[in-house]
Amino acid sequence: MPETPEDADGLTVGQVAARLGVTVRALHHWDEIGLARPSLRTFAGYRLYTAGDLERLQRIVVYRETGLALDRIQLVLDDPAVDVTGALRAQREQVTDRIDRLRQLAEGLDRMIDAHERGLLLTVEQQAAILGPRWDPKWTAQARQDYGDTAQWRQYAERSAVRGPEEWQAVADAATALEQSFAEAMEAGVEPGSPEANALAQRHRELFSSSYFPLTRQMQVCLGRRFEADPAFAAHYDATRPGLAGWLRRIIDAAARAHGIDPDTATWQ
Missing domain, CATH: 1.10.1660.10 (Multidrug-efflux Transporter Regulator; Chain: A; Domain 2)
Known part of the structure; x- marks a missing residue:
């Protein structure tokens, strides 16, 4: 130059x-x-x-x-x-595809935000149809208020964000089937601490962990206490069979003892 x-x-x-x-x-x-x-x-x-x-x-x-x-x-x-026009048309197709991906990303982010804020991403009508007439939509809001700052709520929200009505129906069906197994075992006189009762407690922990968030044995003990002490939970289980809430707590406690956990001192950890 x-x-x-x-x-x-x-x-x-x-x-x-x-x-x-x-x-x-x-x-x-x-x-x-x-x-x-x-x-x-x-x-x-x-x-x-x-x-x-x-x-x-x-x-x-x-x-x-x-x-x-x-x-x-x-x-x-x-x-x-x-071919300038052809090159620009090809670029436009790429941009359109990118816009579609970004739109999907935005929708996913909206669902994740809603899940963290609301928990259950179902309408009131869907909740009644899937979770049954005894379900109270206010329970999720109460759970958000009680546990919204915990790691467990975040894990639950992450799962909720990717679930639709069909997935929640599968969760509800599995829970109903397990509760029926509880009732049948109780009617058959299955004693807490027995191999069959321990297996049922393990099924409960596994189902809860796959449906909501990982549940340790100590956390399961804490849930068992609430199942019996909380009027809403107790009414739910006792509607399947009178006394089922107390029996469920006892089989959870016995299963925890079998793994070296003292139910009386168990904490949410």
């Missing part, structure tokens, strides 16, 4: 960057790869851009805003055989 005096006509890299809204680093990179080289240099070796250079840079900026890669932009600008 010919050298010019310091006061020669032309724009410096900084001036061009400010005018086009790009970085000096970008201009240097485009120069290095041959996409947009300044036509002039000062005696000190500083780059100077002419009006023609600026026009090319403006075109580069326009095409870059469409998302075209720099190598494709160079072909569009320099290769007369390139």
Whole structure:
């Protein structure tokens, strides 16, 4: 390139960057790869851009805003055989696909936010149909108030965010089947601490862990206490069979003892 005096006509890299809204680093990179080289240099070796250079840079900026890669932009600008319209149509298809993916991501984020705030992402009507007439929609709000700052609530919300009515129906059906097994075992005189009772307590812990959040044996003991002491929980289990809430607590306590846990001192951990 010919050298010019310091006061020669032309724009410096900084001036061009400010005018086009790009970085000096970008201009240097485009120069290095041959996409947009300044036509002039000062005696000190500083780059100077002419009006023609600026026009090319403006075109580069326009095409870059469409998302075209720099190598494709160079072909569009320099290769007369390139189908510019075709290249832009292909880019538009890619952008459309990206928009669809981003829209799906936004919807997923909305569901995750709702799940963290509300827990159960079902309408009142869906809750009644899936969880039964004894279910009270207020219970989820109460759980959010009681446990919203815990790791367990976060884990529950993460699972809830990806569940729809069909998945929740499967959870409800599995819980109903297990509760019926509890009732049958109680009617058959199965004693807490027996192998059959311990197996039922383990089934309960596994089902809860897969449905809501990982449940340790100590946490299960705490739940068992609540099943018996909380009027809503007790009414739910006793509606299946009178006294079932107390029996369930006792088989959970006995199973915990078999694993070296004292139910009287168990805590939520």
